[in-house]
Amino acid sequence: MDLITSSSERHDIPVVILAGFLGSGKTTLLQQWTQQCLQQGMKPAVIMNEAGDVNLDGQLLPEDVNMEELLGGCICCSIRGDFGMKLLELVQEHQPDVVYVECTGIAEPMELVDALTDVSLYAPVQLTHIVTLVDALQMSHWIDETVSVNKPSRKMMHLLQEQIRAANLLIVNKCDLVQEHDIQRVEQQLKQWNKETTIVYAEQAQVKHELWQRSFVLSDELSKLSAQAEQTPTIPPTCSCQIDNGHDVGCEARTHHHSSHAHVTVWTRALPTAVDSHTFELWLKGLPQHVYRAKGIVTFSDTTKRYMFQFAYRQTEFIPIRPQGDIDDVIVLIGEQMDAEQLYVELQEMLRA
Numbered sequence: 001m002d003l004i005t006s007s008s009e010r011h012d013i014p015v016v017i018l019a020g021f022l023g024s025g026k027t028t029l030l031q032q033w034t035q036q037c038l039q040q041g042m043k044p045a046v047i048m049n050e051a052g053d054v055n056l057d058g059q060l061l062p063e064d065v066n067m068e069e070l071l072g073g074c075i076c077c078s079i080r081g082d083f084g085m086k087l088l089e090l091v092q093e094h095q096p097d098v099v100y101v102e103c104t105g106i107a108e109p110m111e112l113v114d115a116l117t118d119v120s121l122y123a124p125v126q127l128t129h130i131v132t133l134v135d136a137l138q139m140s141h142w143i144d145e146t147v148s149v150n151k152p153s154r155k156m157m158h159l160l161q162e163q164i165r166a167a168n169l170l171i172v173n174k175c176d177l178v179q180e181h182d183i184q185r186v187e188q189q190l191k192q193w194n195k196e197t198t199i200v201y202a203e204q205a206q207v208k209h210e211l212w213q214r215s216f217v218l219s220d221e222l223s224k225l226s227a228q229a230e231q232t233p234t235i236p237p238t239c240s241c242q243i244d245n246g247h248d249v250g251c252e253a254r255t256h257h258h259s260s261h262a263h264v265t266v267w268t269r270a271l272p273t274a275v276d277s278h279t280f281e282l283w284l285k286g287l288p289q290h291v292y293r294a295k296g297i298v299t300f301s302d303t304t305k306r307y308m309f310q311f312a313y314r315q316t317e318f319i320p321i322r323p324q325g326d327i328d329d330v331i332v333l334i335g336e337q338m339d340a341e342q343l344y345v346e347l348q349e350m351l352r353a
């Protein structure tokens with residue numbers, strides 16, 4: 001492929017960024033959009049970014065989708081350089097019809113715009129959309145001053161706000177978990193944070209992928225959004241970007257700092273043995289409120305099957321799975337101010353009891 005062409009001659013490959021807080025439904029959406037593309041004879045490609053060291057979300061995508069992984073960091077800061085390289089590789093090797101970029105739930109999507117602009121100088125790609133998913137239940141609680149449990153830190157709230165402000169398509173997902181009046185409150189708040197965006201409502205992220213195709217070219221929209229973002233008061237960021245990590249055998253914990261990411265710890269631990277399903281679910285449901293997300297793969301001793309588990313805003317889900325490739329049982333916890341080692345000790349004690 002001739003990569004050095006003027007933008008008027010070349011046919012740019014659309015790049016769609018999928019953003020949104022931890023557990024809001026990005027992978028659920030990506031599963032459907034890649035499937036829809038395949039059914040229509042298109043060739044989708046995916047860049048999958050996980051803050052942890054294992055690509056769990058990639059397990060859920062159709063096998064015939066070309067995918068590049070970026071693990072153990074966040075493409076909007078610590079591994080932003082790698083993102084450009086991976087995008088270029090995907091485009092050169094596979095010439096996809098569209099590239100979906102799934103960010104981690106703690107990424108600020110606007111930070112990717114520069115990286116994409118750089119790549120577009122020498123590769124035929126164009127950022128067409130930033131799609132941000134919002135968990136309707138979580139958002140309705142987080143903006144409700146009468147609710148005091150499961151509140152985020154100020155920095156997390158700032159991050160959520162940044163993700164929403166960056167979007168030119170907002171998908172309010174998990175509408176099955178809320179009432180009509182909650183949706184109205186959520187909508188009011190979203191419109192305060194992002195006046196220009198298109199908002200759609202969904203359950204199980206069921207939104208047709210043509211939605212981004214029908215819309216506008218992003219460059220104009222982004223300049224409007226950037227101007228608007230400068231005028232909108234935000235919760236001020238308070239820390240700077242770095243990743244600390246420390247680990248022992250089979251365990252990795254990274255503390256992720258960013259101008260607004262807050263101090264998010266991503267803790268990954270291999271699970272050496274099968275566990276009892278009821279005890280495991282009880283442990284998951286009892287995780288403290290600043291554990292925003294847990295996911296992984298477990299083998300249950302009472303069913304002998306392997307499952308992918310999900311814990312997002314106190315909802316749990318278990319899906320039977322035959323992992324692609326060689327992947328061990330593993331738990332990933334993502335949160336703030338969490339003592340993950342202690343939580344793991346508690347799991348072991350519950351399993352022994």
Ligand SMILES: Nc1nc2c(ncn2[C@@H]2O[C@H](COP(=O)(O)OP(=O)(O)OP(=O)(O)O)[C@@H](O)[C@H]2O)c(=O)[nH]1
Pocket residue numbers: 020021022023024025026027028029057103104105173174175176177202203204205293310311312315316317
């Ligand atoms: N009740 C309900 N659950 C949903 C809906 N959409 C997704 N989920 C569940 O929410 C959990 C998290 O969904 P994901 O698609 O993995 O979310 P994500 O944004 O990719 O999460 P991260 O990997 O943390 O970034 C899974 O258990 C989904 O099945 C919905 O509309 N309603």
